[in-house]
Amino acid sequence: MSEQHPPTGDTSGRPARAHGSTPGPTGRTRLDSYVDRYAARTQGMTASEIRALFSVASRPEVVSLAGGMPNISGLPLDVVADSLDELVRSRGTVAMQYGPGQGDPHLRGQICEVMRLEGIEAHPDDVVVTVGSQQAVDLVTRIFCDPGDVVICEAPSYVGALGVFKAYQCDVVHVEMDSDGLVPSALRDAIAHVQAAGRRIKFVYTIPNYHNPAGVTLSAARRPEILEICREADVLVLEDNPYGLLGFDEEPHRALRADEADGVIYLGSFSKTFAPGFRVGWALAPHAVREKLVLAQESATLCPPAFSQLAVSAYLDNHDWLGQVKEFREMYRERRDAMIDALDDMMPAAARWNVPTGGFYVWLTLPPGLDAKAMLPRAVTNRVAFVPGTAFFADGFGSQSMRLSYCYPTPERIRDGRAPAGRRHRGGDRAAAHLRHRPGRHARPGAAAQRRVRRAGE
Numbered sequence: 001m002s003e004q005h006p007p008t009g010d011t012s013g014r015p016a017r018a019h020g021s022t023p024g025p026t027g028r029t030r031l032d033s034y035v036d037r038y039a040a041r042t043q044g045m046t047a048s049e050i051r052a053l054f055s056v057a058s059r060p061e062v063v064s065l066a067g068g069m070p071n072i073s074g075l076p077l078d079v080v081a082d083s084l085d086e087l088v089r090s091r092g093t094v095a096m097q098y099g100p101g102q103g104d105p106h107l108r109g110q111i112c113e114v115m116r117l118e119g120i121e122a123h124p125d126d127v128v129v130t131v132g133s134q135q136a137v138d139l140v141t142r143i144f145c146d147p148g149d150v151v152i153c154e155a156p157s158y159v160g161a162l163g164v165f166k167a168y169q170c171d172v173v174h175v176e177m178d179s180d181g182l183v184p185s186a187l188r189d190a191i192a193h194v195q196a197a198g199r200r201i202k203f204v205y206t207i208p209n210y211h212n213p214a215g216v217t218l219s220a221a222r223r224p225e226i227l228e229i230c231r232e233a234d235v236l237v238l239e240d241n242p243y244g245l246l247g248f249d250e251e252p253h254r255a256l257r258a259d260e261a262d263g264v265i266y267l268g269s270f271s272k273t274f275a276p277g278f279r280v281g282w283a284l285a286p287h288a289v290r291e292k293l294v295l296a297q298e299s300a301t302l303c304p305p306a307f308s309q310l311a312v313s314a315y316l317d318n319h320d321w322l323g324q325v326k327e328f329r330e331m332y333r334e335r336r337d338a339m340i341d342a343l344d345d346m347m348p349a350a351a352r353w354n355v356p357t358g359g360f361y362v363w364l365t366l367p368p369g370l371d372a373k374a375m376l377p378r379a380v381t382n383r384v385a386f387v388p389g390t391a392f393f394a395d396g397f398g399s400q401s402m403r404l405s406y407c408y409p410t411p412e413r414i415r416d417g418r419a420p421a422g423r424r425h426r427g428g429d430r431a432a433a434h435l436r437h438r439p440g441r442h443a444r445p446g447a448a449a450q451r452r453v454r455r456a457g458e
Contacts, residue, residue: 063413065404101298103128108124110317136282151172156401157172191235202235209241215356246273246359247358274315280304337411352365371399389401389402
């Protein structure tokens with residue numbers, strides 16, 4: 001019997017239309033011929049403003065204050081190379097094979113030792129290794145959130161998490177921060193408004209240490225209060241902590257998870273303390289949640305990459321990784337200082353910014369009437385890139401603010417980044433004021449958030 005092939009045209013005998021642009025319902029050409037086939041959730045998938053900037057910010061002539069890329073040139077690359085060579089020679093058949101969906105058992109034990117530095121006592125059985133902590137955010141959202149569920153986030157919040165919540169059709173409610181982090185009274189009010197409207201809050205997403213993008217840290221006094229508010233309201237906490245070991249002048253802060261095992265899911269990453277290219281993160285979750293995360297992980301990737309896990313594990317076993325973290329801290333402190341000095345030199349008096357005590361970011365709020373996103377093209381023309389504040393809000397706020405990242409450029413490059421803008425400002429161009437600075441005071445990252453909480457139940 002001869003093999004049957006599908007027809008190349010429709011039943012009328014007309015040839016099949018080539019893939020590509022097609023006429024829409026009104027006869028106008030559509031660039032995407034598949035638009036009617038996509039799932040409804042894809043309407044929430046948009047490119048982040050940071051990724052959109054990447055091609056511009058990566059040009060060598062541009063001083064990029066945009067991306068949160070760690071400076072891996074500070075790593076002992078010869079030591080890393082020797083470790084990888086030994087890994088392939090001694091365990092290559094394991095490293096390049098499938099592995100368990102929950103992650104390598106030895107690495108999970110090492111992760112527990114890392115978390116112990118922040119007061120967390122955990123068992124390796126409750127750790128799930130993920131492809132960076134970004135995947136951990138995705139998996140947690142996937143197993144907890146239905147379309148229309150509410151996720152509470154700080155104002156501003158991490159753009160990568162906002163993208164995940166939007167893709168899963170969650171409604172984000174922002175809550176105010178100040179110089180001590182998430183404001184407890186604002187959180188309590190937001191929860192009350194949402195629940196009074198009969199809506200479900202699945203979790204509070206927070207970055208308590210050296211916040212991305214705001215640069216602030218949740219104070220020790222507020223941490224028990226935040227946990228108590230969420231416990232009383234029966235709301236989970238999703239604690240995302242990629243920067244916790246990168247404080248400049250202090251020991252690691254005690255994690256929220258250290259004082260609440262059942263109500264907190266903790267996320268960590270080696271991207272900032274080792275290297276992001278390996279894409280190794282993790283989630284620490286209550287046992288029942290752990291089971292669901294493993295199932296979600298297996299359906300998404302089968303297993304996290306064995307080679308990356310064993311490479312990170314070998315680095316932790318054979319290198320003074322904590323000593324390396326201390327070197328990173330000093331390097332980033334020097335870059336933070338260069339950034340603050342540049343702001344002190346050039347910013348107008350009405351500008352406001354924080355002085356972070358760790359991490360990668362300064363949150364800058366411009367004088368009234370200035371729009372950071374509108375000024376970005378001029379900044380790029382002057383070979384400086386930053387991320388407008390609107391990228392870090394789900395509701396369009398933040399136009400007066402920007403995130404400045406000091407982790408990647410050298411102190412010399414950071415100082416160079418102010419010069420072109422300064423020349424334009426002296427020539428009378430008001431838009432160039434985004435890098436024309438004099439000393440300012442601390443900016444409240446989410447000053448507009450309290451007004452928005454009143455709309456949370458709508």
